[in-house]
Amino acid sequence: MRLLRIFIANMRELLPFIVRRMVYSIGVLAMVCVIVFSLVRATGDPLARLRMNPRITPADIARLEAQMGLDQPKVVQFFYWLGDTVSGEGEWSRSFTHKAPVFPIIWDRFQNTLVLVTFSVAFALAVALPLGIYSALRQYSKFDYAATALSFFGFSMPIFWFGLILQLLLGYQLMQWLDLREPLFYTASMYSAGAEFDILNRLRHLVLPVLTLSLATIAGWSRYQRSAMLDVINMDYLRTARAKGLPERVVIGKHALKNALIPVVTVVALDMAALLGGAVVTETIFAWPGMGRLFFQALEQRDFPMVMGVVIFTSVILVVFNLLADIVYGFLDPRIRYE
Amino acid sequence: MSAVSGHGGSGPGVGRRRSPDDVAAQSAEHGAAYTAGSTPGQMFWRRFRRHRLAMISAVLLLLLYAMALFAPLIAPYDYAKIEYTGAQPPSADHWLGTDELGRDQLSRIIMGGRVSLMVGLVVAALAAGIGTLVGMIAGYYGSWVDNALMRLVDMTLSLPLLPLLMVAGLATGGSLWGIVVILGALTWMGVARLVRGSFLSLREKEFVEAARAMGASDWRIITRHLLPNAVAPIVVNTTLAVGTAIIVESVLSFLGFGIQPPTPSWGNMLTDAKSTMVLYPWLTWAPGLSIVITVLAVNFFGDGLRDALDPTQVRIEE
Numbered sequence: 001m002r003l004l005r006i007f008i009a010n011m012r013e014l015l016p017f018i019v020r021r022m023v024y025s026i027g028v029l030a031m032v033c034v035i036v037f038s039l040v041r042a043t044g045d046p047l048a049r050l051r052m053n054p055r056i057t058p059a060d061i062a063r064l065e066a067q068m069g070l071d072q073p074k075v076v077q078f079f080y081w082l083g084d085t086v087s088g089e090g091e092w093s094r095s096f097t098h099k100a101p102v103f104p105i106i107w108d109r110f111q112n113t114l115v116l117v118t119f120s121v122a123f124a125l126a127v128a129l130p131l132g133i134y135s136a137l138r139q140y141s142k143f144d145y146a147a148t149a150l151s152f153f154g155f156s157m158p159i160f161w162f163g164l165i166l167q168l169l170l171g172y173q174l175m176q177w178l179d180l181r182e183p184l185f186y187t188a189s190m191y192s193a194g195a196e197f198d199i200l201n202r203l204r205h206l207v208l209p210v211l212t213l214s215l216a217t218i219a220g221w222s223r224y225q226r227s228a229m230l231d232v233i234n235m236d237y238l239r240t241a242r243a244k245g246l247p248e249r250v251v252i253g254k255h256a257l258k259n260a261l262i263p264v265v266t267v268v269a270l271d272m273a274a275l276l277g278g279a280v281v282t283e284t285i286f287a288w289p290g291m292g293r294l295f296f297q298a299l300e301q302r303d304f305p306m307v308m309g310v311v312i313f314t315s316v317i318l319v320v321f322n323l324l325a326d327i328v329y330g331f332l333d334p335r336i337r338y339e
Numbered sequence: 340m341s342a343v344s345g346h347g348g349s350g351p352g353v354g355r356r357r358s359p360d361d362v363a364a365q366s367a368e369h370g371a372a373y374t375a376g377s378t379p380g381q382m383f384w385r386r387f388r389r390h391r392l393a394m395i396s397a398v399l400l401l402l403l404y405a406m407a408l409f410a411p412l413i414a415p416y417d418y419a420k421i422e423y424t425g426a427q428p429p430s431a432d433h434w435l436g437t438d439e440l441g442r443d444q445l446s447r448i449i450m451g452g453r454v455s456l457m458v459g460l461v462v463a464a465l466a467a468g469i470g471t472l473v474g475m476i477a478g479y480y481g482s483w484v485d486n487a488l489m490r491l492v493d494m495t496l497s498l499p500l501l502p503l504l505m506v507a508g509l510a511t512g513g514s515l516w517g518i519v520v521i522l523g524a525l526t527w528m529g530v531a532r533l534v535r536g537s538f539l540s541l542r543e544k545e546f547v548e549a550a551r552a553m554g555a556s557d558w559r560i561i562t563r564h565l566l567p568n569a570v571a572p573i574v575v576n577t578t579l580a581v582g583t584a585i586i587v588e589s590v591l592s593f594l595g596f597g598i599q600p601p602t603p604s605w606g607n608m609l610t611d612a613k614s615t616m617v618l619y620p621w622l623t624w625a626p627g628l629s630i631v632i633t634v635l636a637v638n639f640f641g642d643g644l645r646d647a648l649d650p651t652q653v654r655i656e657e
Contacts, residue, residue, distance in 0.1 A: 024490070024494075031498070032499070035498070036506060039503070039506045155582075156582065156635040157634075158586045158606075160593050165623070165627065167616065168616055296505075299506065311499060315499055318498075
């Protein structure tokens with residue numbers, strides 16, 4: 001109830017802000033549309049792969065060319081594509097390889113990505129927040145230095161290589177050492193054939209991709225949490241809380257943490273959007289049937305309607321999360337003015 | 340004006356010592372107090388030396404870039420020479436072993452490093468150039484110019500970077516310069532924000548007003564009075580950007596949309612290694628460790644630079 005009241009009170013300020021941000025978001029999406037269309041057209045003939053396919057007749061190609069507007073000037077083509085993408089119908093929004101509209105397929109794969117990202121974010125939060133808080137409380141201690149060193153490694157590690165090494169060590173080598181017939185942590189796919197409803201099997205498939213995907217976020221978030229905590233730790237209101245005789249557990253765990261978590265929430269929201277769109281590498285290495293792998297395969301097969309569909313879908317997610325992060329930030333911290 | 344921005348005139352200025360008169364003149368100009376006999380260069384050097392990891396990293400990076408520069412002379416074998424021995428583990432003849440085609444892995448690492456290190460440096464420099472230009476204009480002119488440019492920065496920051504880079508890599512057909520330009524064009528925003536920030540505050544200072552009163556043109560004020568004072572954060576940010584660029588290039592090349600074989604890069608060497616990882620693990624370890632060590636060195640070096648150039652600067656992490 002209290003939240004609802006604050007929400008309504010905020011609405012007067014919030015609505016114009018949201019409207020402005022929507023206009024801005026449309027600008028971002030327009031930019032993405034122009035860039036991705038130009039890039040795809042710069043690769044040459046979008047139908048090149050189809051022309052090489054002996055089962056597709058010249059009549060089919062001619063029909064596609066007409067329906068996609070490829071005989072028209074490029075600017076006109078752009079609007080053919082835009083119209084098809086927005087309506088979700090027409091040849092520009094049909095995958096060459098799946099022979100079906102792209103957005104239902106993307107939505108289907110997106111759910112698998114969502115599973116992976118949800119577990120990764122949960123794991124990264126569970127590690128990064130305590131790490132950052134403890135580093136801040138023990139600033140310049142051995143623990144703090146160790147955490148700093150680890151985060152430097154996290155920043156400097158290309159995640160695809162980290163994934164490969166995990167496959168090699170925790171996938172293959174561990175299986176050898178333990179003398180198992182199957183790896184303890186699987187290195188590919190979401191579940192073993194026929195084990196679709198086996199929770200344990202699914203979890204064993206999740207471990208390595210989740211570790212890979214959370215490496216960079218743990219490095220980033222723990223640093224962020226550390227500095228956010230350092231910002232509040234010397235505030236007067238904490239001294240007051242201590243002077244009142246509150247136990248240290250309450251002073252840190254309740255009073256300090258409440259304010260130290262605010263900036264982190266924003267970063268987490270933004271990074272989560274980036275993860276949803278950018279799990280390409282992890283999904284490719286671990287053959288995770290998500291949106292990133294779909295994008296990678298579409299690009300390899302020159303399935304341009306699918307490529308563009310995924311880019312647009314990803315951009316929409318990014319824009320929405322950006323907006324949500326801003327709103328939530330102002331909601332949590334009344335000192336922030338929407339402007 | 341703090342002593343920190345006072346040393347901006349010589350930039351990072353390790354190699355460039357200035358005459359005492361020069362320094363005195365600058366101290367007077369900026370009202371900063373220098374201890375007798377220590378030039379900005381010396382102050383920088385004293386602070387930088389204290390950061391032991393940064394010193395080690397600086398030496399390591401020098402060695403790596405020397406290796407890249409003289410790669411054909413240093414490589415023990417021809418990196419493209421195919422031997423019918425197949426993949427061999429590391430030995431006295433081939434320190435890092437050979438790949439499936441019998442090519443010497445060490446020579447390929449050295450030649451591949453040439454590509455990765457060059458891409459990292461050029462991309463960072465390009466991004467710094469674009470970012471500085473945009474930031475200068477936005478920060479100096481302010482008002483609607485600033486507003487428009489900063490909205491552009493915001494928008495570019497909310498683009499899905501990796502997918503666009505992959506499509507762009509395909510569009511340029513894996514040409515080295517194409518990738519360099521694309522990477523530079525999509526990563527300049529951090530520097531733009533930094534430069535804009537320092538320009539916004541610097542342009543209100545008295546020495547700028549004095550210069551304007553003496554009839555200096557906008558361009559002269561920007562390049563001679565403002566830019567030297569904003570150079571420290573640019574240098575730090577650009578250094579760190581070298582590491583990011585190396586990683587992004589390796590990701591693109593690994594996925595097959597960056598540098599194309601037969602030209603080796605640390606990224607595309609791992610594409611081949613991936614499928615035979617269990618059989619020939621040395622092919623996976625060497626390129627990956629090369630990337631990690633190089634980027635780690637860049638990051639430590641950048642960290643040391645930050646501490647030495649500008650101890651008061653707030654840390655900016657992307």
